[in-house]
Amino acid sequence: MSEKQPRSESMHILFADDEPKLQELMRQQLDRAGHSVVVCPNGELAVEALEHEPFDCLIVDLDMPGMHGSEVMKRARAIQPEIQVIVLTGKPDLPSAMIAIENQAFAFIDKPVRFKEVKALLSGAYHQLDRWRKMAAMEHRLEQVEGSNELIGQNGAFEQVRQAISKVGPTSSTVMIRGETGCGKELVAKAVHESSLRADKPMVSINCGALPENLIESELFGHVKGAFTGADSARVGLFEVADGGTIFLDEIGELPLAMQAKLLRVLETGDIRRLGSNQSKRVDVRVVCATHRDLEQMVHDEAFREDLMFRINTFEIHVPPLRDRTDDIMPLAQHLLVKVRPEAAGQACFTERAEAELKAHRWPGNVRELANVVEHASILCDQFPIDAEHLPRHFSLRQLRSQVRDEAPMTLKEMEMQAIHRALERHSGDKKAAAEELGVSSKTLYNKLNAEASKAA
Numbered sequence: 001m002s003e004k005q006p007r008s009e010s011m012h013i014l015f016a017d018d019e020p021k022l023q024e025l026m027r028q029q030l031d032r033a034g035h036s037v038v039v040c041p042n043g044e045l046a047v048e049a050l051e052h053e054p055f056d057c058l059i060v061d062l063d064m065p066g067m068h069g070s071e072v073m074k075r076a077r078a079i080q081p082e083i084q085v086i087v088l089t090g091k092p093d094l095p096s097a098m099i100a101i102e103n104q105a106f107a108f109i110d111k112p113v114r115f116k117e118v119k120a121l122l123s124g125a126y127h128q129l130d131r132w133r134k135m136a137a138m139e140h141r142l143e144q145v146e147g148s149n150e151l152i153g154q155n156g157a158f159e160q161v162r163q164a165i166s167k168v169g170p171t172s173s174t175v176m177i178r179g180e181t182g183c184g185k186e187l188v189a190k191a192v193h194e195s196s197l198r199a200d201k202p203m204v205s206i207n208c209g210a211l212p213e214n215l216i217e218s219e220l221f222g223h224v225k226g227a228f229t230g231a232d233s234a235r236v237g238l239f240e241v242a243d244g245g246t247i248f249l250d251e252i253g254e255l256p257l258a259m260q261a262k263l264l265r266v267l268e269t270g271d272i273r274r275l276g277s278n279q280s281k282r283v284d285v286r287v288v289c290a291t292h293r294d295l296e297q298m299v300h301d302e303a304f305r306e307d308l309m310f311r312i313n314t315f316e317i318h319v320p321p322l323r324d325r326t327d328d329i330m331p332l333a334q335h336l337l338v339k340v341r342p343e344a345a346g347q348a349c350f351t352e353r354a355e356a357e358l359k360a361h362r363w364p365g366n367v368r369e370l371a372n373v374v375e376h377a378s379i380l381c382d383q384f385p386i387d388a389e390h391l392p393r394h395f396s397l398r399q400l401r402s403q404v405r406d407e408a409p410m411t412l413k414e415m416e417m418q419a420i421h422r423a424l425e426r427h428s429g430d431k432k433a434a435a436e437e438l439g440v441s442s443k444t445l446y447n448k449l450n451a452e453a454s455k456a457a
C-alpha cells in the first residue's frame with residue numbers, strides 16, 4: 001500500500017502522457033501519496049492547463065502525438081518559471097537526456113514507470129521548489145532592505161557620472177570610482193554592473209577596509225580545508241562567487257600591500273588560487289573598484305603599488321561630493337524620505353526652514369549622512385512637512401556649533417560623534433586619516449559610524 005505523502009510535501013502536479021493506463025495509474029498513485037493531480041492526454045491540453053492554474057510540478061512524456069514534450073516544457077517554463085519538471089520517456093537515449101537537460105528538467109526517468117522512483121523524485125522536486133521559493137523570498141527582502149538602485153541627481157556634474165556609466169557599463173573594462181565617503185560610489189558601481197552584459201550574473205561587494213588583513217585573502221580567493229588553523233572546511237572565495245559577473249572592491253586603497261600583489265596577478269592572468277591549494281582556476285570577473293583615498297599620493301608614499309593603480313584605473317568615474325551639487329539635495333532628500341515613508345511620495349515634505357538648513361549644511365558624510373538625517377527627521381515628524389526642529393541634534397549642533405558649543409548640554413557620546421565628524425570634515429571624508437588623528441583604528445571608526453547610522457534609523 002502506498003504511504004500518504006507528509007502534508008507539507010504535497011504538490012499540485014500536472015501529468016501529461018498519452019497512455020491511458022499510465023494516466024490512470026498515476027492519477028491513483030499520486031493521489032494516494034497525498035498530491036493533487038491533473039492528468040492531460042496531450043501537450044496542447046497540458047499547456048492549456050498551465051495557462052489556467054499554477055502547478056508545482058510537471059511530469060511529462062517526451063513522445064506524445066501532437067505537441068512534443070520538449071515544447072510543453074518550454075511553454076511551462078515561460079508560464080511558470082519555478083515549476084519542477086520530471087521527464088518520462090520510452091527511449092532513454094542521449095538525445096532524450098539532452099532535451100531534458102536543455103529544459104532544466106529536475107529528473108529524467110524511463111518507462112515502464114516505477115512509482116517508488118517517482119515518489120523519491122517528487123520529494124526531491126519538492127525540496128528544490130522549496131529552495132527556489134526561499135531564494136525568491138530572500139531576494140524580495142534584500143530588495144526591500146537595499147531599496148531601489150535608482151541614481152538621483154540632475155546636477156551637471158552628476159550628469160557626467162551618468163554618461164560615464166552608460167559609456168563604460170557595456171564594456172568589460174575595469175572601472176575605478178572615486179569620491180568622498182558616502183557620495184554614492186557603491187550605487188554607481190551597481191549601475192555599472194546593471195548596464196553591463198553581465199547584469200543577470202552576480203555582483204559581489206567587499207569592503208577591503210573592513211576586513212582584518214589575515215581574512216582578506218581567504219575572503220577574495222577562498223581556501224581549502226586545513227589551509228590555516230580554524231579552516232575546518234573549504235570555502236569558496238568571492239572571485240569564484242562572482243564568476244561571470246562583477247566584483248566590487250570598495251575602499252581598494254585599504255588593501256594591504258601583500259594582497260595588492262596577489263590581486264594584480266589575478267587581474268593579469270584571470271586565474272585564482274584558493275589559499276592552501278596548488279591548483280589555479282580561471283574566472284571571468286569584471287573588477288570595479290572604489291576609493292576616497294588619494295591613490296597617487298599613496299603610490300608616492302609606497303603604500304599602494306603603482307602597477308596595480310595603472311591596472312585598475314583604466315576608466316575613472318568621479319562622483320562629486322554633495323556640497324558641490326546643492327541642487328541635488330532636495331530631490332535626494334525627497335527620494336530618501338519615500339524609502340522610509342512611502343506615503344511621502346508626491347507630497348511637499350519639507351518646510352522652507354528645513355530646506356534652508358539642509359542646503360546650508362556641508363555634508364561631510366555626503367548622501368549617507370543625508371539619508372540618516374532624513375530618516376531621523378521622519379521618525380520625529382508625525383505629520384509632514386518636516387521642519388528644522390525635526391533634524392537630528394548632532395546635525396543641528398554641527399550646523400550651529402559656533403554659537404552653541406558652550407551652551408548646549410551634550411552627552412559624552414554626542415561629543416564623541418562630533419569629534420569624529422569634525423575629523424572627517426578636516427580630512428575630506430578620509431576615514432583612515434580621521435581615525436589616525438583620533439587615535440583609534442579604522443575598524444573602531446567604522447563601528448562608531450555604523451552604530452550612529454543604525455541609531456538614527
Ligand SMILES: Nc1ncnc2c1ncn2[C@@H]1O[C@H](COP(=O)(O)OP(=O)(O)OP(=O)(O)O)[C@@H](O)[C@H]1O
Binds near residue numbers: 180367371
Ligand atoms: N545619487 C544617489 N541617488 C540615490 N541614492 C544615493 C545616491 N548616492 C548615494 N545614495 C545613497 O546613499 C547611501 C550611501 O551611498 P554609497 O554606499 O553608494 O556611498 P559610498 O560612496 O560607496 O560610501 P563609502 O565611501 O562609505 O563606501 C546609500 O544608501 C545610497 O543608496
